[in-house]
Amino acid sequence: MTDRRGFLGRAVAGASTLLLGGCYDLSQKPWFTNALGKVEDLTHAAQNLIAGPQALAPEFTKADIAPVFRANGTLDPGTPEYAGHVGSGFKNWRITVTGLVAHPLSLSLDDLRRLPARTQITRHDCVEGWSCIGEWTGPQLSRILAAAAPKPEARYAVFYCADPMTAEGDPSHNYYESMDLSEAMHPQTILAYQMNGAPLTVPHGAPVRLRAERQLGYKQPKYVQRIDLVADYSAIQGGKGGYWEDLGYTWYGGI
Ligand SMILES: Nc1nc2c(c(=O)[nH]1)N[C@H]1C(S)=C(S)[C@@H](COP(=O)(O)O)O[C@H]1N2
Numbered sequence: 175m176t177d178r179r180g181f182l183g184r185a186v187a188g189a190s191t192l193l194l195g196g197c198y199d200l201s202q203k204p205w206f207t208n209a210l211g212k213v214e215d216l217t218h219a220a221q222n223l224i225a226g227p228q229a230l231a232p233e234f235t236k237a238d239i240a241p242v243f244r245a246n247g248t249l250d251p252g253t254p255e256y257a258g259h260v261g262s263g264f265k266n267w268r269i270t271v272t273g274l275v276a277h278p279l280s281l282s283l284d285d286l287r288r289l290p291a292r293t294q295i296t297r298h299d300c301v302e303g304w305s306c307i308g309e310w311t312g313p314q315l316s317r318i319l320a321a322a323a324p325k326p327e328a329r330y331a332v333f334y335c336a337d338p339m340t341a342e343g344d345p346s347h348n349y350y351e352s353m354d355l356s357e358a359m360h361p362q363t364i365l366a367y368q369m370n371g372a373p374l375t376v377p378h379g380a381p382v383r384l385r386a387e388r389q390l391g392y393k394q395p396k397y398v399q400r401i402d403l404v405a406d407y408s409a410i411q412g413g414k415g416g417y418w419e420d421l422g423y424t425w426y427g428g429i
């Protein structure tokens with residue numbers, strides 16, 4: 175099961191798929207096709223059994239950073255509200271933490287910047303068959319969730335984004351994602367406001383995007399505005415826990 179995902183084999187794979195410095199063609203990887211399959215519960219369990227729920231994704235050096243990091247999915251939310259935030263340098267942007275928490279939070283970018291930050295150089299793997307290595311900086315989500323004090327019933331963190339995914343621009347169908355609290359509390363799960371040492375650009379999710387480094391690209395929501403703690407996500411949008419999951423991708427997007 176783990177071999178089907180390449181979990182154990184990933185260290186030896188890859189060299190032959192080099193495209194550009196720091197970027198790779200991954201379409202030969204087993205998970206490239208498995209992400210559309212139905213094996214996620216078993217692989218999730220297997221990964222936790224073998225590596226432990228807190229095992230770290232590989233980290234790289236500055237020399238490995240891709241000179242050009244591909245941007246994918248929404249490249250600009252394109253709403254008047256978002257354009258206003260760009261115009262004011264995101265000074266009124268808030269990240270709220272809501273739902274099953276004892277202390278709901280509303281954080282500005284300055285609030286995030288005041289927290290101790292983690293910087294990590296990791297490989298982003300997209301199911302479309304490419305990957306790029308980049309450096310991400312921001313506070314660990316575990317620190318923010320600890321401040322919000324999740325209630326015992328909280329099982330998942332749901333991330334709501336600023337980009338509409340329908341032609342009508344209906345905000346109830348913006349990009350969203352979710353993960354369980356052990357993934358949300360993982361030490362490499364950060365709210366990144368910097369990429370490669372510079373403020374996040376609009377194509378990469380300005381002003382803040384999640385990095386959950388053991389997960390595939392679609393589990394890295396950009397333009398994050400709200401983190402809602404819930405016991406169950408089946409009543410949200412299509413009920414599968416994320417924009418791409420509602421279209422058929424597996425909820426557990428582990429690498
Ligand atoms: N809000 C939002 N987040 C998103 C997406 C998106 O379309 N909207 N696309 C996802 C996908 S499929 C990938 S591969 C990555 C791309 O991140 P990048 O543009 O920084 O490369 O963002 C993910 N997060």
Ligand SMILES: [Mo]
Nearest residue numbers: 300301391392
């Ligand atoms: Mo992706």
